[in-house]
Amino acid sequence: MPEIGIVLSTVVSGVLLGGMLALTALGLSIVLGVMRLVNLAHGDFLVVGAYAGFFFLKFTGVDPLVGLPVIALLLAALAVPLYHFLLAPLSTRGPEAQMMTMFAVSIILENVFVLAFSADTRTIERDYATLPLTFGSMTVPLIYVIGFSIAVALILMVHWLISRSGFGRDLRASSADAQAAEMLGVDVKRVQMLSFALGAACAGVGGTLIGAAFQFGPSSGGAYLLNSLAIVVLGGLGNVLGTLAGGLALGFLQSIGGLVLGDGYRDLVGMALFLLVLAFRPDGFLARARS
Amino acid sequence: MNAIDAPLLEVRGIVKRYGGLVAIDHVDLQLWPGTITGVIGPNGAGKSTLIGLIGGAVPPSEGTIRLDGRDVSRLPASERARAGIGRTYQIPRPFLDMTVEENLEVAQYSIEPFIRASLAREQRAVLLARTGLADVARLPARALPLLRRKRLEIARALALKPRIILLDEVGAGLVDNEITELIALIRSIADPRSAIVIVEHVLRVVRECCERSMVLNFGKKLIEGPTAEIFANDQVAAVYLGTGGVREPAGRGPPTEAAAAQNVVHVMGPAAERRVMSPLIAPTAAEGAGAPLLELEGICAGYGQARVLRGVDLTIGEGQVIAILGANGAGKTTLARVISGAIVPTSGVLRIAGEDVLGQPPHSIARLGIAHCMEGRRIFSTLSVQENLLVAARNADASAAGERLGAVYDLFPVLAERRDHGGTSMSGGQQQMLAIGRALMARPRLIIFDEISLGLAPVIMDKLYEALAVLKQAGMTLIIIEQDVDRALALADHAYVLEHGVFGLSGPPSKIAADPRLRHIYIGTAD
Amino acid sequence: MRNYKVRLKVGAAVTVASIALGLGGARADEIVIGASIPLSGPLAGFGSFEQWGYKRAVDEVNKAGGISIGGTKQMVKLIIRDDKTDPNATASNTESLISRDKVVAMLGSCTPALVNAGALVAERAKKPIVTACDPLEIFKSVRKWNYAWDLFFSVPELAAAQFKALTDLGVQTNKKVAIWHDNGPDGQAVGGAIWPALAKEFGYEVVQNAEFPVDNTQFTSIIAEAKSKGADVVLGDAITPQAIAIRKQMAAAGYTPKVLNIEKGAEPVQFAEALGKLSDGIMVGGYWDPSFPYPGAADLAKAFESETKLTSSQHIADSYAAAQILLDAIAVAGSTDPEKINAAIAKTDKTYVVGPVKFDAEHTSKLPIVSLQWQSGKTVIVWPKASATGHFLFPMP
């Protein structure tokens, strides 16, 4: 059994990491909740966000964390035409049509990344991304703390937006009973478009954080997609705070798994957990807590 | 009646609760071989629930169901079907992409997977001949008109070689001669070894098919006996025209309902109405400002094969209150959905304040000031009471929305108490109040109330209608769609009666109420 | 009803046939060789270098007028396919190259999984394939090869290099070594078996030996353990993305050993570009450098950098050499008969840009090993002293 310092460091950074992963999953969660769409291109949206942050820094020299709003807006702007031209026309067809379309988008994106930015693995190079933060025997990466704070802040903002604002009301109404919402004057298509854009914006922010904290390349999307799916299901579809809790839980359990079985088993632990929850608590393990 | 010592099916003390709502309340029923039993009662009385309970689609909360003495109350639908209980659906649910013949095969092969093909074919041929579907055996069920689909429902049920046949509203939405055909069919399938249950609104079917009948009201058995006596019974007629509720002991139904009832604001003088309601009343168009609020001309509409509206004309001016009456399946709800844009008519003209809005999506029609208080309430389960209200306040800034909230809470104080609870956590009556309040929040020029008294205790109905009276006083334009004739007529300035998709009867309430045809349309006495 | 089914069947068959045949087939007067390499997917980086190396060798031959087959000069046509970093694709690509494009010989993909998948197909089809980028021991372990030839470094030598280097350079450490390696074939060989053995031999104490999946992303607990065990020397074996992750997470965990070596992953330029100054002092085994005293070494790097505006990588050299070996063999054979070409490859004995090449009985040819160290974005050879191009940066900053 490793010493306490290691355990502490690992578990704490695990939870912090979980927070960041929750942010990467947020976009998927929103889209899944409102549009009942498994956005197979979500991982690549994250990568777009990462590249956006990378080049933002390269060309403006301004710290990408400062530029997060710009990046978020950029992603949202890209998402709107995607919804309008690719998804909206398919809204009357089964889930496969939209799912496969987004998959096609994802492979196109990956190919474009390779052609445009080469296959190199990159990171957004910032000093704070590689500085340790030490409390006694515990050491956690500074970037995890930064990322965690941003993630939690953003998630709370989105939660406020969805649970308090008028748009949020329309959004929840549309996903609960689209027809009734229409009858009350809610333009459901528009609401869906905006939530798709919102999802992309969150992915942009999450992607930038990933780019700074870790490394990314044209094909990094897939891994993050699965991770995000796990988190979303853990937290319950379309439940924003649930997503945060799901992320924290996943981060915690994965770090325990990493400690006990070795880092290699983190993802395995995550997936196993994912399937268990899926099987026995399809509404997410928070379901009861919520209702 | 052929005397046999044990009943084929015995339902004892069956209960079904949905949350606070008791849909079926300790009902007993015995079915003997060779009998046809009718089950009647107003909307929301629990008739279809009873069918679901016997058929296995609805798990009972209490009570037992014995088939030939064997307790089947806990078996899933599939096992009950195999045990010999066949049912039809109120709205036919054939497998649309299969041919009529294949629809029957589903039942045949599920109970006898290895039956000889030729034998199965013969049996199908017999069934199709009996149900008059022989000529369409190879057509996809999708291609069948409503009556044919209902026949298919029956044929499918028969294919199970059932001992119990449950017919749920087989008459609904059919025209007279179709109903005559249907009655002939039902009589033809009667069989000394099996028992048939008919749940019907079209009482003619019951009267002509069933020796015995049972009347359900608010989930309870009101009365049971020979059909002829049942129909002669005033109480039954009363129940049907809604006045029946009054005879009910006040305050029955869940206590919350009563509490809610006490909380409804009491009717005040017109002046007061205007003040309280003012935030919810859209400014009436300047006098003589041309076109009427709503105009329908020759509206025809329906769902796929079933043509429900066959040319409806209707004109409503500011401040009018009209009632639209008619039996089940006459097209009342369809008409409402056409006005609010949920259904695009196949032909006809739809104008709001002179503007042609045919084919516009519901949300833009809603913005023109048409609010639709939908059948079945359609409360957003994931939103709180207050949020449910606010969703509808489209064109309002915070302060305006606040005023409207206030006005709605004045109208239904109970909603104010429950403002932070989940929208669907409340009792049926409270949810209906929420639905009405939600419609008001849009500050509409016209509200369509679709079956707002559906399945509610009379005392709650009374209170809801008090609220509607308040709105009328305040000068709101209303369309009231009701099964409950008396209440609707009491409130309306003008009434229309839909019959087979057209207005068979219209005029001032007093005239309509007096008109014998009304009773005919509803109960189908005087032939 | 059914007749249009049939029509459909026919139609579909025709499409597939026409597409296939229409694009297939080689002209009689050219020599067709092929390669399936990763141009997309995680290993696309390697693929791009290989593509350049292969193409350059072929272009040079064609500029020189081609290869004479039975007296007539013929041009060489190189067909490249993308295997998306998926062994299934490598296999099917290789099948198509052989059966559709009628290639006479092939060049390999990169990394064991992909190379082996292709080589197995070629072996079965009795078509020679010259590859690099597959560590010799792993290549040998697959089977007894008859038509596949591998030109790369030997795992034990590479593994030994770092220990030798540390000894020769006389660095002072607490002799505590932590070994982190992925569970890919070479990772398991190097980190699982060879390093621990060598450590004992060179008098080091292995305080940690951690294995992780090839695509692992989190190394926090591994790093934390090594840090707490106070290892001065860290030997890692991982592919580039993981190598970058490891370095960043070490920094973020405040752990800086005196010596950090990350095999394979730390080698390409993108590693240093991604890490910036964090890459300083990191060691990696290498088998080529423009400074090597072999014909054309310097020019090759220059050519690459002037053409692509990218920093060169040792992968251009082994792929370039592999292609040259194949082309020379074809020339020697003076024929496009695979058997003859295969025989000629076996006789290869010449010094190429990567050094002297001569295949042994097991169809492998070793490349000389040097120890490289990243210093301000460039690699310098720090061992062996003879070929050193800079002095050793110690301890790691």
Next chain:
Amino acid sequence: MKTHSGLAEVGVLCGAFVLLWFAPVIADDYALQIAFRVLIYLSLAESWNLLAGSAGLVSLGTSCFVGLGAYVAFGLLNSLDMPLPLVLVCCALAGGALAALVSPALFRLRGLYFTVGTLALAELLRLTMVNVSAFGGASGIFLRQDPPPLPELFHYALVVALIASLSITACARTRVSVILRAVRDDEDAAAQMGVRPYRVKLGAFVLASALCAIAGGVQATKLGAIEPYGMFGLQWSIDVLAMVIIGGVGLRLGPLVGALLVVALGEALADYPEAHIAIAGVILIVLIRFAPRGVVGVVASLSSMMRRRAPA
């Protein structure tokens, strides 16, 4: 009439089978290679169609059973060196067993959740293989003996495809079909007709999974070397989905046409290695958007249009 067309279909299939059986005599290697690929894809697509088209279960877990089959096959071949046919039977059993094992969990999940669940299952198996060195870890396993020659492999693939197609025919043309379609179209109404929906879905899932596993076994035997990333890759599931959508969901000829087109497309685009993936993506989007019922659907409606025009 139904049974007739059913028999006719079986006839066509068996006829095609017999004809193709002798293909190696005349066809060159390339044709065989392509045919092999098509047959494997066809088997996978047919089984996917069986699930989605008949039972309404949209799966992203094809790779999970392909991979399982591959590993089972190699395990048995290397350790017990059983004869290949027997091995493939075991693959089928393993696939079916896994399906039965996970079905209680997966069938609790309706629609979307089922899809996500199958996806996760595949990932779980991949990660297990990657981590457990007994299964060769990331480096995978090599086949000890030499794989059988191409014609023989082709014959195996042919048999698998035949079994897959026949089982689809069985499910589409016999009395089973009405049961399956009933469950897909309206589970409750079906139950009211005495159908037991859970058993029906389970049956379809087990059969489809078994077929995928056999196909995986054959594919692996041909490769001679397997590793988790290739055999459990999402690629399998996606390719299959693409094939069925391109061909036409739920249409009898959808999988065949889809498989042919996907393979053909792959071969055609292979000559543009830099951009082939993007091109494939664009084509997929266009097809989904403008050919809802896939290529077969388009052809069908065209031919019916012609027929309508003909008499006029």
